[in-house]
Amino acid sequence: MRSTRTRRATAFVVLTLAVATACAQPGASPERVATPAAPSDPLLGPADPATGDTVRVGLFNVEDNPQADLSSTGDAAEAAAAYANEHLGGLDGHRIEVVRCADKIDPQSATACAEEFVRAGVVAVVAGQPTTSDAVLPTTVGAGIPWVGSSPLSPSEIASEDAFFFGSGAVGLLGAYAQYSHDVGYDNVTIYGVESPQVLGLVGTIGRSIFARAGVGMQVVGVPAGGDATARVEEGLADDPDAVLVIAERSACQSVLAALHTLDAPQTRLLGTGCVDQGIIGALGESAIDNAVVFAVGDPSGDHPEAQVYRTVMQQYAPDAEPTGLTTLGYVSMLGFIRAVNSVGLPDGGEVSGEQVAGALREARDVPRPLGNSSTFSCDRSHLAPQLVQATICTSEVLYTTYTAGLPGRYDKIDVGPIYGG
Missing domain, CATH: 3.40.50.2300 (Response regulator)
Known part of the structure; x- marks a missing residue:
């Protein structure tokens, strides 16, 4: 046809x-x-x-x-x-x-x-x-x-x-986190990743390589899919990172945000879209994501x-x-x-x-x-890391915005291709 x-x-x-x-x-x-x-x-x-x-x-x-x-x-x-x-x-x-x-x-x-x-x-x-x-x-x-x-x-x-x-999924999200952290001048960050072999393996391999390329120090802390994450979150704050980054599904993200709020952590939160659905905002309140920078597949x-x-x-x-x-x-x-x-x-x-x-x-x-x-x-062709990723990732752009009073602002775009050498 x-x-x-x-x-x-x-x-x-x-x-x-x-x-x-x-x-x-x-x-x-x-x-x-x-x-x-x-x-x-x-x-x-x-x-x-x-x-x-x-x-x-x-x-x-x-x-x-x-x-x-x-x-x-x-x-x-x-x-x-x-x-x-x-x-x-x-x-x-x-x-x-x-x-x-x-x-x-x-x-x-x-x-x-x-x-x-x-x-x-x-x-x-x-x-x-x-x-x-x-x-x-x-x-x-x-x-x-x-x-x-x-x-x-x-x-x-x-x-x-x-x-x-x-x-670009988690691969692009890692690149966006790294590029953004470099652009705003962060020296070191903590990534909270849900305790899953897929997530922690991806962050531990591709993530470390990309953050090193961006000149930003990073540590990875695993968090449970559900339950109280306060102890793990506190562990990730011990070295006083410039920002905290979250790669997790809804329940784990809610646990991390709740712990950060309880601990009154001042660090900027860099989040994926799974962390800002209305259920999480309703449960934790708008202040839990106020001034968070959220990276998304679209607007x-x-x-x-x-x-x-x-x-x-x-x-x-x-x-x-x-x-x-x-x-x-x-x-x-x-x-x-x-x-x-x-x-x-x-x-x-x-x-x-x-x-x-x-x-x-x-x-x-x-x-x-x-x-x-x-x-x-x-x-x-694949737009990201052909030496690391065999799948065809059809775009290297990630959208991001800053949340204020529980609502997203204007979305901007960040191209993560260069940080992957694309």
Whole structure:
């Protein structure tokens, strides 16, 4: 369906113009997704329903687990697919059916998800925010199914040439932390990382190398996923660092922020988006993140057309989902995947295969990045550390903002490519 490329590009231009002139809106399974928006909705652009054969796309994301439930991240991914089916012509004309399988933080159930994806004949697996990718990716990639997302973290994700990411994830976050620390003149920092082999291994290898390159001293302190982190946080403050950095999911981040608040630590906090969802702010109060610098895959709160589209998509297709924090990762992962494939197109005729989708991804260039404030991404090469990362990280830009009174300010961009030697 390569003939649809011009129609898709025109649709995106019309959408952008429609959003720019419209009023801004406020900020597990298919039944979580609401009734599609009316075709005439000016923020979503004109109706362009998918009319071709259905293609299945896998969705793997942490949910249905008492330790962590990021169902909103999965809901945002499904919302993006529903939006594309009604307004972007689906996946190059094909209607998208999402096959959603929960990452229950259990390798055995993750292996079952891998088998389900292969059995269902998905053409790609979209990673929301998983923790057991290593139990899924080798099987799906081995079956010719590409892996796509916005937050690479696990060894299998970073080491796979068939993985594509529309955000730079923890790798980019480390680079952004290091570059920012260098730029503002920090001499030494403490990184609090959730006690996970993936996180601590990444920080201990790539992190140490990047901070050394930036000329900033750093120490790593592991913190539990839940419970009281005060003792560990106090340990990390013993050398009086200039700033504290956090790489953790929601529960661990809340524990670290609570401890920092209790200890009245004066250090600037450098955080990821998982630390600033409304649940954490509601539990700890605005002062716990006041003046924190937050690094993100995108800007969901501003007046840019991309942010307005995001808020409207969430209102229309996933109104019960929490739109802040890690929720944006699901949206960026799914919509980035759809835009990348649609920018290149798929061959006419026959069933769509994972190999065809991977080929389109490898050709995608200068694609508008969801929530990227006019940034683009290109997957024709990896933009970060090719000597360290085999996956294709399609952008080296990270957005960041400072929170005041519980709200983000204007987002700026930082390019972490140079610090990785890119």
